[in-house]
Amino acid sequence: MNQQDNGMQKRMLIMTLVVFVFFIAYEFLVLKPQQEEKAKQAQIAKEQSQNAAPQITSNVSPAAQPSSEDMKKSISALSSKAIGDSEIISTITTAKNIIQIDKLGRVAQVTLLEKKYKDEEGNQIKLFEANQLRPLEVRFANADTNEKAFKTAYASSSSKVDATATEQKLTLTQNIDGFIVTKDLTFYPDGHYDINVKTSEKQQFFITNGFRPNVLVDMYADHGVYLKLNDGTMSLTSDENLEKVESHTGIKFVSNFDRYYATVAYNFENSLQVSLMPDSSNNPQSFIHANGDISFSGFMGPKNFNDLKALNPELTDVIEYGWFTFIAKPMFTFLQFIQSYVGNWGWTIVILTILIKLILYPLSYKGMVSMQKLKDLAPKMKEIQTKYKDDKQKQSMHMMELYKKHGANPMGGCLPLILQIPVFFAIYRVLLNSIELKGAEWILWINDLAEMDPYFVLPILMGASMYLQQKITPNTMQDEMQRKIFQMLPVVFTFFFLWFPAGLTLYWFVNNVFTISQQYYINRMFEKQRAAKK
Incomplete structure (x- = not known):
């Protein structure tokens, strides 16, 4: 890739990392101290109430001991x-x-x-x-x-x-x-x-x-x-x-x-x-x-x-629903429509994710094909960069000729992703703000899709699927540091999703699984084309 494309990848990398570092930092530096302060104040209020309450002497007979219901009322009084x-x-x-x-x-x-x-x-x-x-x-x-x-x-x-x-x-x-x-x-x-x-x-x-x-x-x-x-x-x-x-x-x-x-x-x-x-x-x-x-x-x-x-x-x-309300509201209506037939919010999320992936498949397909073409052209691109390393204008001109000759688009991998971002964010906001998921069960251990997965199964599966997706996706990055940082993203995402609502994590996991299947299909198609040329 030329320096302009490399710079774009760097900017996307930095933007992604900054967003997630911000979320994590906000969680630990702002929210947790606030929660601790709130808990501290509640404890002080509890102690004050206990100090003001009559003391129970040790010679109270067993029959006079407070019942479990009385204990619940007592605890409630300190709330x-x-x-x-x-x-x-x-x-x-x-x-x-x-x-x-x-x-x-x-x-x-x-x-x-x-x-x-x-x-x-x-x-x-x-x-x-x-x-x-x-x-x-x-x-x-x-x-x-x-x-x-x-x-x-x-x-x-x-x-x-x-x-x-x-x-x-x-x-x-x-x-x-x-x-x-x-x-x-x-x-x-x-x-x-x-x-x-x-x-x-x-x-x-x-x-x-x-x-x-x-x-x-x-x-x-x-x-x-x-x-x-x-x-x-x-x-x-x-x-x-x-x-x-x-x-x-x-x-x-x-x-x-x-x-x-x-x-x-x-x-x-x-x-x-x-x-x-x-x-x-x-x-x-x-x-x-x-x-x-x-x-x-x-x-x-x-x-x-x-x-x-x-x-x-x-x-x-x-x-x-935030910035993408114009997409999120009709999407929620569609989600409810599916749920009215399916009867289970978990499977509704799975079906919605599959339908969205099918609708967006043409965009995903173009992006994946473009990345494969750039991968095949990587050796020739490197030759041009080496040959014209002292003449950036000629380097850029020969790169454009190479792209044109082989029908490759250096922006082909980025543009479909950018166009899908509003849809992804709209789904994110819908699942994040839908109280309809409260108390909604989905298979075995998931008793509430509005709460985090109690055993962290979905976040771990999501992280594993993201890692596999990275492994089979063509990587045109030539900078070793960028490669290493991107390899850490599944770990960062997994950590971040540990506390996400199970419904949202389910969406992301299913989305990854179908992206993997699409990428696998594209990879196989190109492998057959390469074999036919030999």
Whole structure:
């Protein structure tokens, strides 16, 4: 290859390595310290709670020892997501969740009821931390009113609401020295709600849909606030990226989200005005503007495509796929279509991967053929480089003549790959953000395609397939250092994929297997052609 092609390969190599080094460095230098700090704070809170609790003396009789159920409740009480019973004035049970309202008229906690939504300890997932900004909290522009509001408890029309089968209403009332705030809520069996907030006197206030759920926040997916405007455009503000207050008008929905879960406020008839305010860590907090009266609907739970679509088709935009959303959304629709017939998400991923490989086969074929031709021309290319090493212009001219004579394209191996990148990234984002994979089983040891492979079988198979793919793929690199670095990539990828969701690793492994089969076919074809020429 000439120096220009060699330089291009070097740049691609450097880019690949920089991306993966960044991910790994971010994992160990940023995320892990944050997780350790969070665990440390939780431990401190636990110790403080234990110190404040009555001590159990050693002379307690066996019959009086706490039961396993009591122990579970005790442990739950020390959790960063536990809410004190004295804080709760109303509990709403729907078919999908349990919603607890506290004495300040806010959503204190949401517990998901579907069996597949469980945490690492096997408990049903709770969306919110106890000390975070809570949904439906009201703040007043008038500082005096605001101060009194946070000292005045709400009254609830019912302490328990059963909305498992039919919609149910709940009224929350706050009397601030004769100034009345009323929240009329309607809860539905699917877990969403409608709310109307009004005040006895016209005052400007702000109501929030709360800080994002804190269930799964990681380096692989965005988390923060997502807005949809009346013109259909989307605005994303990621955590730690908001430095000052920002105001937005003409908002259809505001979604505070982590990887799989969101708390959303929406109104598709009368658009909302929303301000984003940074907290102490520059994370966005969203507040909806109101002046005496406001109505909207809300949803707190998993970003399940079909559930969101059932509420309103536009709510499917709550699921954020990144730069390649225009490819990712139809791809997810196609994925669901396949799953509706197959009935298993694992085999659905396998079938989707095969179909995509078949569709992209013409591009892959051209790239592989080009690499084979360049491999055959490597000795002649080296001769030209040696002969014209002091005249780069002649070297380049003779190289182009050689390419033209044999129908080889030095960019032939790169261009098909570049054209496939948007598709690969779209699949990556779809599988990464699809909570539908949560709790989805696939053969023997894979009990949850949204979680990492517990025995690392898929990552190891993926790394082995990548190594085999390298071995049978023509390598036109002449620089020994580049060769050695590329030989290390299967190891780097394997390490990286150890913590990837099993569904995503499955896609990559199947993709590698079919790439190997395609490359093997091309190699055999060229071997026959070479043998025929002898």
